Amino acid sequence: MSAILTLAVKDLRLLLRDRVGFFFTFFFPLLYSVFFGILFSGTSKGPSAIPVAIVNEDRTSASDEFVSSLRKTSSLALDLVDSRDAAVDLVRRGVRSAYVVIPPGFGDASQRLFWGAPMRLEIGTDPGQAMTAGMIEGLVTARAFERMQRLFTDAQAMRDNARRSLEAVRSSTGLSGLQRTLLETLLTSVEALPDMFAAQESAADTQPDGTTQPALGGWRPVEITTSQVTRPTAAGRPRYPTSSFAICFPQGIIWGVMACAATFAASLLVERTRGTLPRLTVAPFARWHILAGKAAACFFTTAGLIVALLFVARLGFGVRPASLPLLLAAILCVTVAIVGLMMVLSVLGKTEQAVSGISWALIVVLAMLGGGMIPLAFMPPWMQTLSDVSLVKWAILALEGAIWRGFSPAEMALPCGVLLFVGVVGFAVGAGVFRWSEQR
Amino acid sequence: MLRLVGLRKTFGTVVAVDGLSLEIQRGEVFGLLGPNGAGKTTTISLAVGQLRPDAGTVTLDGAGSPADPHVRRCIGVAPQALALYDELSGEENLRFFGRLYGLGGGTLRQRVARLLDFVGLTERWRDRVATYSGGMKRRLNLAVALVHEPALILLDEPTAGVDPQSRNAIFEFVQTLKSEGRTVVYTTHYMEEAQRLCDRVAIMDHGRLLALDTVAGLLRRTDRPPTVILERATGEERIETADPKAELVRALDQPDVLGVRVERPDLESVFLTLTGRRLRD
Ligand SMILES: Nc1ncnc2c1ncn2[C@@H]1O[C@H](COP(=O)(O)OP(=O)(O)OP(=O)(O)O)[C@@H](O)[C@H]1O
Ligand SMILES: [Mg+2]
Numbered sequence: 001m002s003a004i005l006t007l008a009v010k011d012l013r014l015l016l017r018d019r020v021g022f023f024f025t026f027f028f029p030l031l032y033s034v035f036f037g038i039l040f041s042g043t044s045k046g047p048s049a050i051p052v053a054i055v056n057e058d059r060t061s062a063s064d065e066f067v068s069s070l071r072k073t074s075s076l077a078l079d080l081v082d083s084r085d086a087a088v089d090l091v092r093r094g095v096r097s098a099y100v101v102i103p104p105g106f107g108d109a110s111q112r113l114f115w116g117a118p119m120r121l122e123i124g125t126d127p128g129q130a131m132t133a134g135m136i137e138g139l140v141t142a143r144a145f146e147r148m149q150r151l152f153t154d155a156q157a158m159r160d161n162a163r164r165s166l167e168a169v170r171s172s173t174g175l176s177g178l179q180r181t182l183l184e185t186l187l188t189s190v191e192a193l194p195d196m197f198a199a200q201e202s203a204a205d206t207q208p209d210g211t212t213q214p215a216l217g218g219w220r221p222v223e224i225t226t227s228q229v230t231r232p233t234a235a236g237r238p239r240y241p242t243s244s245f246a247i248c249f250p251q252g253i254i255w256g257v258m259a260c261a262a263t264f265a266a267s268l269l270v271e272r273t274r275g276t277l278p279r280l281t282v283a284p285f286a287r288w289h290i291l292a293g294k295a296a297a298c299f300f301t302t303a304g305l306i307v308a309l310l311f312v313a314r315l316g317f318g319v320r321p322a323s324l325p326l327l328l329a330a331i332l333c334v335t336v337a338i339v340g341l342m343m344v345l346s347v348l349g350k351t352e353q354a355v356s357g358i359s360w361a362l363i364v365v366l367a368m369l370g371g372g373m374i375p376l377a378f379m380p381p382w383m384q385t386l387s388d389v390s391l392v393k394w395a396i397l398a399l400e401g402a403i404w405r406g407f408s409p410a411e412m413a414l415p416c417g418v419l420l421f422v423g424v425v426g427f428a429v430g431a432g433v434f435r436w437s438e439q440r
Numbered sequence: 441m442l443r444l445v446g447l448r449k450t451f452g453t454v455v456a457v458d459g460l461s462l463e464i465q466r467g468e469v470f471g472l473l474g475p476n477g478a479g480k481t482t483t484i485s486l487a488v489g490q491l492r493p494d495a496g497t498v499t500l501d502g503a504g505s506p507a508d509p510h511v512r513r514c515i516g517v518a519p520q521a522l523a524l525y526d527e528l529s530g531e532e533n534l535r536f537f538g539r540l541y542g543l544g545g546g547t548l549r550q551r552v553a554r555l556l557d558f559v560g561l562t563e564r565w566r567d568r569v570a571t572y573s574g575g576m577k578r579r580l581n582l583a584v585a586l587v588h589e590p591a592l593i594l595l596d597e598p599t600a601g602v603d604p605q606s607r608n609a610i611f612e613f614v615q616t617l618k619s620e621g622r623t624v625v626y627t628t629h630y631m632e633e634a635q636r637l638c639d640r641v642a643i644m645d646h647g648r649l650l651a652l653d654t655v656a657g658l659l660r661r662t663d664r665p666p667t668v669i670l671e672r673a674t675g676e677e678r679i680e681t682a683d684p685k686a687e688l689v690r691a692l693d694q695p696d697v698l699g700v701r702v703e704r705p706d707l708e709s710v711f712l713t714l715t716g717r718r719l720r721d
Contacts, residue, residue, distance in 0.1 A: 006539040010525070017527040017568075279523035279584070282488045282506075283540045284513040437491065 003285045007293025008300060011267065015301060021263055025301065029256025029309060033249045037317060040244035050136060051077045051381055053087040053099040060107025067102070069143045076139060077380040091126050091229040094376070094405060095384055098125040098136045099229075119144060119222045124229050137224055144222035245317040247375050250399040253309050254372050254392055257302045257338045262359035264298040265345035269352040272438055281436060291431050295339045302335045319403065326412055327402035333419035334395045340426025341391065347433045366390045394418040441466040441592055441623045442487060447496035449482050456482040458647035459496075464625060466501070469618050471638030472627040473707065475717075479647035480627040481520050484596050487625070488517050500592070513541065516590035518582045520597045520627075526570040530561050530580050533569060534587055541588035555583040558616075560609060575606030582613060593617060594625040599633065611637060631707035643711060650714045655707065664709040671699040
């Protein structure tokens with residue numbers, strides 16, 4: 001045990017001696033978090049494509065058409081879901097930012113104008129995605145209005161027809177007085193339709209903030225009921241990112257800890273190529289102590305880095321964790337996963353340079369897939385599914401779960417379990433494959 | 441002290457050590473002499489449990505195999521490839537390796553101070569190893585092998601890349617270690633070093649043991665006669681002769697001979713006899 005500690009302390013000392021390495025380990029992730037935190041803090045606009053689950057309960061040609069019009073909207077990443085429950089669950093788990101339900105009756109309502117029940121839509125949003133909720137509502141409303149627009153265009157043709165018919169009726173001599181009166185009344189009212197549309201359209205303009213104003217004495221072409229998808233959390237816990245820093249700090253942390261994994265993997269290689277590893281193998285303890293020492297150094301550095309960055313996030317940027325015990329659990333699990341990653345990285349190359357290169361390539365891919373670059377919530381659905389393969393996703397989910405997603409211990413179990421599994425299996429496999437002497 | 445029996449080690453198709461057996465006595469300075477690639481370093485690595493042999497056994501004085509961590513406690517190695525942390529100071533390197541052997545506190549501090557003095561690095565103890573000269577690194581590399589005061593010390597080419605002054609210092613260390621009653625295994629391809637330092641010498645080539653004897657015993661094996669060297673303005677003339685006296689007398693009659701010298705056969709010539717090749721080309 002004391003040998004493991006001695007080895008770990010030596011590695012920490014070496015890390016501190018290496019100014020550049022130290023900078024990249026501690027300050028780069030901090031810069032990353034702060035830079036992107038500030039960059040995104042000003043923007044209240046959502047991401048370019050908001051992941052939305054849609055449920056078509058109406059199943060009429062009108063609702064199908066509405067779905068495909070929403071699908072064409074570039075700012076929405078639409079995902080057709082079978083049931084309302086499934087959609088709610090997706091939002092509840094943070095996989096989608098919102099759901100839209102087209103309830104039965106939508107098709108019928110869309111055929112009517114100015115009377116009866118309007119088209120109804122239900123939107124449910126993750127309170128954590130509050131900034132995107134208004135945007136979704138606005139977009140959905142806009143699409144609904146486009147339908148109106150088409151009816152309006154049809155009406156224009158109808159009016160031309162009506163006018164021509166009216167003239168024909170007036171100039172006709174073969175009609176009875178009653179017939180003439182009836183037709184004239186009907187065709188005149190048809191001719192007047194477009195003016196009523198115009199009045200309504202200008203009054204019901206979509207406002208920049210995404211809200212719509214009632215037109216025609218309160219009649220709205222589309223009525224949107226919104227609801228919030230709350231999670232089973234204790235009172236007082238934030239369930240949404242309090243600021244962009246709550247998203248950018250976990251991301252910065254992930255970059256930092258993966259750099260730790262790469263640094264220590266390379267340092268194992270350095271020990272082998274510079275000859276200190278052979279010297280360590282003749283010391284009076286079994287070889288696993290050497291790997292355990294490296295693992296311990298990686299563990300302490302990683303945990304220290306996370307804690308330090310979270311302190312800065314808390315004190316400097318007001319990122320307050322929802323649950324301290326869960327955050328500690330998340331830190332532990334992320335750290336274990338990083339140690340496993342370090343061991344795997346160390347066997348991917350024969351030289352320090354090769355391992356560093358491969359490590360960075362792998363880290364960038366893992367980060368790209370797992371939400372280290374584009375936040376998870378902003379990814380299109382297919383990418384969110386793909387991100388399951390990246391431990392970065394689980395690490396971010398564990399940290400965010402404890403910081404702002406307000407995960408319950410049960411919800412934490414999945415990301416934490418995945419991280420522990422990756423850590424333990426990665427370490428075992430890496431240690432098993434590790435070469436103790438240089439192969440010439 | 442150390443017994444190697446039927447050791448064999450291959451790297452791919454290269455047979456580095458090929459059925460090597462030898463026994464090193466307590467308190468002796470044992471030389472392992474051979475050209476590049478003879479298998480000296482591989483033998484050392486096998487002897488200290490750093491490599492596992494394909495066949496054969498290594499036993500340390502009844503204590504068992506050095507594959508057992510506890511047995512390694514009484515072994516110290518100074519590897520041929522320097523094994524030091526460049527970013528740590530000389531003192532920090534010594535302290536670190538000392539701690540790995542369970543040393544600490546005052547004992548460790550005293551030993552580190554004494555070793556720094558022993559290898560002449562007291563003035564540079566704070567400096568990072570990266571700033572040391574090649575000879576200083578060699579001396580520190582040797583000091584690290586001694587920090588836990590092992591009974592058996594293996595030095596793999598401790599004079600490689602070292603100036604004559606550091607080299608003499610290293611010779612003195614070895615003699616000091618011997619006088620303290622420690623057992624030293626010393627590998628080299630310089631026959632002068634083996635001749636000067638070692639009680640017994642094993643000559644290796646292609647992973648095999650060619651001869652094992654005292655230096656005097658080995659010298660008796662050579663069939664080479666002494667060499668008379670005649671120095672002329674145009675160069676040297678080397679004459680191998682069983683009767684050097686007659687050759688010297690003849691040289692006196694030659695006016696162009698500026699000087700004469702007689703070389704007795706050395707380990708170099710023993711190697712030549714054994715293999716038909718020179719130690720170094
Ligand atoms: N790790 C290794 N991988 C592959 N081949 C090796 C390895 N170590 C040694 N060899 C080979 O084994 C043979 C013996 O090498 P070794 O280093 O033991 O020789 P040596 O006597 O110490 O030589 P030198 O005087 O150059 O140090 C050589 O042919 C060498 O190429
Ligand atoms: Mg060698």
